Amino acid sequence: MTSPLNGRSNAVPKWKVLLAVVSMVLACSVWFLGLMDSLGRPSVAPALSLEQQELALLAEPALTPSLKPLLVGQDPAKSLLETLREIPLDSLSDRQTLLFASLENDPGRRKTLLETPLQLPNLRTLQETLATEPLPRDLSSRDQDLLTDNSPDPLTQRLVCEALGGVQADCVESSAAKAAARRLVLSELMPLGALLLGSLLLVRQLWLLFRRKQSAWPELQAAPLGLVDMVLLIAGGFVVLGEVLVPLLVTPLSALVARSIAAPLNQSVAVLIGYCALATPPLLILKSQLDGLDQRLVPAGGWLQWRVRPWWTALFQGGRAWLMVMPPVVLTGWLMSRFIGDQGGSNPLLEMVLNGRDPLALFLLAITAVVLAPLFEETVFRGVLLPVLGRSFGRGWSVFGSALVFAVAHLSIGELLPLLVLGLGLALLRLSSGRLLPCVVMHALWNGVTFLNLVLLGS
Structure with missing residues (x-):
């Protein structure tokens, strides 16, 4: 029919x-x-959360005091450190291991991170620099050159610089912080x-x-x-x-x-x-x-x-x-x-x-x-x-x-x-x-x- x-x-x-x-x-x-x-x-949620925390820490110096609590919280460095502590060491990338070592204030954990073999030569150089005692110390011109030549990104350079004893004003790349702040404002x-x-x-x-x-x-x-x-x-x-x-x-x-x-x-x-x-x-x-x-x-x-x-x-x-x-x-x-x-x-x-x-x-x-x-x-x-x-x-x-x-x-x-x-x-x-x-x-x-x-x- x-x-x-x-x-x-x-x-x-x-x-x-x-x-x-x-x-x-x-x-x-x-x-x-x-x-x-x-x-x-x-x-993708853990990776996304980690990226948000890294961006917040990078943008922090460029944010006004009124925006900081809203966009990055009270202590973005502490938040990033706590997140990195939750990740198994064998799951960390070379860059994350270096960031972790730069933020870590526990001597035992820090020693373990500084002894972890890294595959990338430039990051391994920074790791060896961090492992040199005593820390913190006054930054030398050699340290500044090492940071400039070996840091893969502004956040790594800043955290390693501060871990070596540099003050935030000298370690922050202002243009990168401002760009991160703009991205953070848009994304939030x-x-x-x-x-x-x-x-x-x-x-x-x-x-x-x-x-x-x-x-x-x-x-x-x-x-x-x-x-x-x-x-x-x-x-x-x-x-x-x-x-x-x-x-x-x-x-x-x-x-x-x-x-x-x-x-x-x-x-x-x-x-x-x-x-x-x-x-x-x-x-x-x-x-x-x-x-x-x-x-x-x-x-x-x-x-x-x-x-x-x-x-x-x-x-x-x-x-x-x-x-x-x-x-x-x-x-x-x-x-x-x-x-x-x-x-x-x-x-x-x-x-x-x-x-x-x-x-x-x-x-x-x-x-x-x-x-x-x-x-x-x-x-x-x-x-x-x-x-x-x-x-x-x-x-x-x-x-x-x-x-x-x-x-x-x-x-x-x-x-x-x-x-x-x-x-x-x-x-x-x-x-x-x-x-x-x-x-x-x-x-x-x-x-x-x-x-x-x-x-x-x-x-």
Whole structure:
């Protein structure tokens, strides 16, 4: 029997159902193993906290007395020392070992740190200088030359200088301290301002909802695809093909390409190629599914409801939704860390950005995270999956279902609940706006601000 609405047969072929079942079983297995594997991946939170403390200590001399308690606390040197004490000695980098030795006031620990073999010759020279008794002592011109020639960064130079007996005024590089202060202000006050504004907007939205003065949502337009089509698209295309089979072919090729490129640019190229490879199979399947529909029935705005114009309203809707979703996502992450603890499993891309120094490498990572990921994920999860689920189960279940699949697809137990809340916000924006472009804007803002904050802390 043929449907008069889309010209397609209502009877789903048995081979298609069988393929969907097999795809679902394989996808669930891959996702389960991926989630379990995420428990063994390190979290970026400790590295991020360490970077924040180092930046605070570097910026301290350039901050006004009124800003110091707010941005760096009472004693940033003590805070950094306590954090370094919690890290196993064999997990410390050469630079962290030197910083630790410069800050440590316990003679036993300090002796152990100064006897720890360092691999980098310049840091080993500074370590040997610190190990020379007595300390502190008056800085000689030779000491000053050693600091200038061997310090990898201004913070290391300052702490070693002070450990050798130099006063802060002589040890601080003022230009570096001022630059660190600017980065610290941006990285601390920008999220705080966004949280406050987002909280106000969220309270206002809830008040309008309570007073029933909320504008009516537009009719949900869905492509006439079925649940079997969604299983084939996400389980078959996104997981089985995109995450498992295609990488088996593409990874050796990308490794071959990256081999001719110096690090860390080769890692960014591999990430970009890998994400394009992941996105290609589901997008080709989606194109095939949409091409098979009766094109005479395409609604205004297309099957995916991009509705690009007017673009400025999409920017406004996406920006406002990004602000409103920040408070519940941050609250969820805080509650998880307080009651469950850090479960690890952070996206490896976060640490690559945090430790990135090459501008071109960071640019390629930004293209992947801020442009390609929002375009692809919103097309699949809010462009197709949510409307199809909405037509079959209603709007409420479509919001939860699409958000759950979105969260699980990131394969991180530690980030599962915050991503679920973010997915709920994206789904509600899709329903309230009737457009897909604001969701892309909101997603790009979320990834972009996170990316910028990592760059500010890690630079």
